[in-house]
Amino acid sequence: MDELSEQTDLAQTSAPSRLFGTPGIRALSALLFVFLLGMIFNADGAFLQWGTHRDMLRQISVMGILACGMTLVIITAGIDLSVGSVLGLNAVLFALLSLRLSWPPLLAVGACLFAGIACGALCGTVIAWFRIQPFIATLAMMVFARGLAKSVSGGEKVSRAVLQPDGSYVYVSLPRFFQAVDHKVAGGNVAVVTLIFLACVLVCWILLAKLRWGRYFYAVGANEEAARLSGVPVSLVKLLAYGLSGAFAAVAGICQAVQEQQGDPEAGATYELTAIAMVVIGGTSLMGGRGRIAFTLLGTLTIGYLEKILSINAVSEASRLILTGVIIIAAVLLQRKSR
Numbered sequence: 001m002d003e004l005s006e007q008t009d010l011a012q013t014s015a016p017s018r019l020f021g022t023p024g025i026r027a028l029s030a031l032l033f034v035f036l037l038g039m040i041f042n043a044d045g046a047f048l049q050w051g052t053h054r055d056m057l058r059q060i061s062v063m064g065i066l067a068c069g070m071t072l073v074i075i076t077a078g079i080d081l082s083v084g085s086v087l088g089l090n091a092v093l094f095a096l097l098s099l100r101l102s103w104p105p106l107l108a109v110g111a112c113l114f115a116g117i118a119c120g121a122l123c124g125t126v127i128a129w130f131r132i133q134p135f136i137a138t139l140a141m142m143v144f145a146r147g148l149a150k151s152v153s154g155g156e157k158v159s160r161a162v163l164q165p166d167g168s169y170v171y172v173s174l175p176r177f178f179q180a181v182d183h184k185v186a187g188g189n190v191a192v193v194t195l196i197f198l199a200c201v202l203v204c205w206i207l208l209a210k211l212r213w214g215r216y217f218y219a220v221g222a223n224e225e226a227a228r229l230s231g232v233p234v235s236l237v238k239l240l241a242y243g244l245s246g247a248f249a250a251v252a253g254i255c256q257a258v259q260e261q262q263g264d265p266e267a268g269a270t271y272e273l274t275a276i277a278m279v280v281i282g283g284t285s286l287m288g289g290r291g292r293i294a295f296t297l298l299g300t301l302t303i304g305y306l307e308k309i310l311s312i313n314a315v316s317e318a319s320r321l322i323l324t325g326v327i328i329i330a331a332v333l334l335q336r337k338s339r
Contacts, residue, residue, distance in 0.1 A: 023283025023290070027298040030281055034305045043312040052308060054189060060304030061197035062087075062259070063271055064297075065252040067278040068200045069120075069245030071296045074279055075208070076241045077221040077288025078127065078134040083249040083275060085145035086119045087268035090253025092149045095158040095263025098175050105177035112250045119145055120246020121239060128235035138242075142272070149265040158263035174261065181258040193255045200248060204293040207244075217241060221288025270321070277327055278303050303327075 038047040046052055066083045073080045090112045097108040119141055126137045161169040183192050208214035216237045219227040228234045252271075257263050282299030284291025306327075310320050 023295055024292070024298075027282045027295045027302070031298050031302045031305070034302050034309070038305055038309045041309060041313055046312045047309065050189065052312065054184075054191065056304045056308040057194045058191035058259075060300055060307070061191070061193045062252045062255050063274045063303075064197045064278065064300040065200050065248050065255065066271055066275040067296050067300055068197075068204045068293065069248030070272075070275040070279050071204060071282075071284055071291060071293055072207070072217060072241045073134075073245050074276075074284050074286060075217045075221045075288060075291045076238060077224070078238065078241065079138060079276070079286075080120075080123065080242065080245045081135065081138040081272050082119065082123060082141035082145055083245060083252075084268035084271035085142045085149065086116055086246055086249035087253040087256060087271060088265055089119070089145045089149040089152070090116055090250045091257040091260075091267045092153045092158055092263035092265050094254045094257045096152065098177065098257075099158065099160055099172055099262075100162070102172075102175075105175065108177075109254060112254055113247055116246040116248075116250025116253070117243050118246070120242040120244065120249070123246070124239035124242030127242065128238040146265070153263060153265045155265065157265070160261065178258050178261060181255065182261075193259065196251065196255060200251065201293055201297055204296075208293055213237070213240065218289055221290070223289070273321075273325075274303060281327065 042048055066087065069083060070080055093115055094108055094112050097103040097111060098105070103111070123134075123137050123141050126132045127134050160171045160174065162172060164170055181192050181196075184190060185192060185195070208217065216227070216232050219230070219232050220234050220237045224234055227237075253268070256267050260267070278299040279291070279296050280286065280299070281302050282291070282295035282297070284295060306323070307320060310323070
């Protein structure tokens, strides 16, 4: 009971102290450091233009949505390696339903959300009730979802081009939903997908900071046995965490399909690595029980700016991946020193 009370107090700590506590200071310092690098290596002033920042926010939003779900899972002392594959599956599914079968947008979105939640809930069930390690369970789902995406798509991208019996292609019209989501508002200064990302952040903040189930997340991550003895429905908490992670992956998959105007069965590969990096850089402990969605937002911006700086300075994709791996190790080492 004492452990649950401690986690409850942690969840109810005032917003300023949560933001400017040690993890918050580290996350904010990392963001400011990367931003300073951008000011120095500005690619002949490209970094100083608003369009660069707008495009960065648009590009990072899909992975930021994945990071929202990953934050919930990691707070419960879990991990979800399947989010990238679930994204790819839902990108294919949404493109197939919208472009090929002409489903109404709400039905197509609902079907994708159901598929994402089902994938996450299956992982949560295996982890909570069958005591399988999260790494193994989500690794299996990662392989399964990627294979299912390739099976559904026939191993090809689901695009507007439809192959005809005579070998020619007919291009279907792009649904208005695609145009609405892949659109910029506020005078072309903010992408709609960025607003979707911020909405996902808000949902996670409400859950973790305002709802009882959010306090359960922290309690389970800090000490699962103490939480169980205190009456916390541990299995349901894990099921909810992984189910929400799957739902966010589905939203990310829809946004990915809209942005690319196609469903690629290979979409989302290695995105789980980036999502984990965003969460860890934000200060959420991989041991569970500690973390804030506001910190994940800072971590997302840090990764986003870092990748944009490397991009405008023509750094290769291989070097970016290597640097991301180094950043994850550095962030974990900083967490260990702060304990």
